[in-house]
Amino acid sequence: MEAxxxxxxxxxxxxxxxxxxxxxVGAFEGEWVAVTEGVIVDHDQDLNKxxxxxxxxxxxxxxxxxxxxxxxxxxALL
Amino acid sequence: xxxxxxxxxRFAPPAPVLRAHFRNPHIGVQxxxxxxxxxxxxxxxxxDRDAIRLGLTLNxxxxxxxPTPQRMVGIGGPAETYPLSSSELMFxxxxxxxxxxxxxxxxxxxxxxxxxxxxxxxxxxxxxxxRDIINKCAKLTYSQKRQIVLLEL
Numbered sequence: 734m735e736a737x738x739x740x741x742x743x744x745x746x747x748x749x750x751x752x753x754x755x756x757x758v759g760a761f762e763g764e765w766v767a768v769t770e771g772v773i774v775d776h777d778q779d780l781n782k783x784x785x786x787x788x789x790x791x792x793x794x795x796x797x798x799x800x801x802x803x804x805x806x807x808x809a810l811l
Numbered sequence: 812x813x814x815x816x817x818x819x820x821r822f823a824p825p826a827p828v829l830r831a832h833f834r835n836p837h838i839g840v841q842x843x844x845x846x847x848x849x850x851x852x853x854x855x856x857x858x859d860r861d862a863i864r865l866g867l868t869l870n871x872x873x874x875x876x877x878p879t880p881q882r883m884v885g886i887g888g889p890a891e892t893y894p895l896s897s898s899e900l901m902f903x904x905x906x907x908x909x910x911x912x913x914x915x916x917x918x919x920x921x922x923x924x925x926x927x928x929x930x931x932x933x934x935x936x937x938x939x940x941x942r943d944i945i946n947k948c949a950k951l952t953y954s955q956k957r958q959i960v961l962l963e964l
Contacts, residue, residue, distance in 0.1 A: 736832045736841075736901055737909050743843040744830050744903070751819060780934060784863050793864060794842040806823035807935050809847070 739796040746770065746798035754802070761802045769797040813905040814948075816848060816960030827953050827960040829940055832901040833857070833865070835916075838875070840865040844938050848953070848960065852941035856917045857895065861938045869920050876918070889925065893918040900944065910964065914943055 746768045750757070757766060765783050766776045774792060777783035780799070787793045816829035827848040834841035844861045857865070862872075869891065872878075876893040895916040902910045923930040945951060950963040 736834075737903065740830060740832050740843060740901065740903050740909075743832075747830060747845060751821070754821070780860060780863055788866070794840075796843060798843075798845075799860075799864065800821070801935055803935075806821055808823050809826075809936060 742770065742796035743798060746796060750798050750800055757802045758804050762804055763802070765799060765801050767797050767799045812910055812964040814902045814910065814962040815905050818955055818958055818960060825955055833898065835895050835898045837897055840867060846940035847937040849939045849941055850945055852939045854917045854943050855914055855941045856919050856939045858919050858936050858938045859921055860934050862918060862920055867918055869922060872918065872920055891920045891922065912944055912947065
């Protein structure tokens with residue numbers, strides 16, 4: 734099933750993002766970064782613009798991990 | 812059947828998260844989402860950052876979805892909420908294969924024009940996996956010391 738293999742690859746992209754976060758901070762702090770298969774496919778300060786380009790390129794929906802790069806961890810009061 | 816999550820240090824303090832494939836066949840959206848595991852949340856909720864990814868913008872929601880009757884206020888200020896009935900979450904199982912959960916999720920969208928600069932901070936909030944899913948599990952193991960997040964069905 735495509736969604737299953739996609740979920741595995743999405744997980745790999747997420748883990749890559751976590752492992753390389755410090756390097757990402759150096760290059761992309763304050764930006765949203767899209768990662769798949771160990772490659773940064775795009776980045777932007779505006780998530781809407783980034784997602785629009787990824788959608789135009791038919792990269793999403795798909796196993797691309799997108800997250801905000803920040804030196805400071807998020808303190809979430811939910 | 813076991814679904815393994817993990818602990819991310821992107822939050823302070825570190826937080827348990829789970830990955831899933833989200834789909835709502837009625838409105839034709841699907842994509843991968845990382846959820847914050849939150850036993851304090853009643854309902855699994857899709858928040859702004861993942862809504863954008865799914866194509867569920869505020870304009871789309873206002874035109875095409877029926878809002879919940881009550882106006883909701885929570886962290887991040889007033890928000891518009893829309894039920895996402897008959898949604899599906901697919902998880903990978905540790906032993907192989909997948910597990911599908913059907914749920915009535917909730918879409919929570921904030922208005923950038925109302926929130927101003929605060930909207931950029933709200934965008935950082937993750938979608939939430941709530942007790943509507945967690946309560947279906949026989950056992951939840953969470954240990955930051957042992958780096959374990961495990962849902963057993």
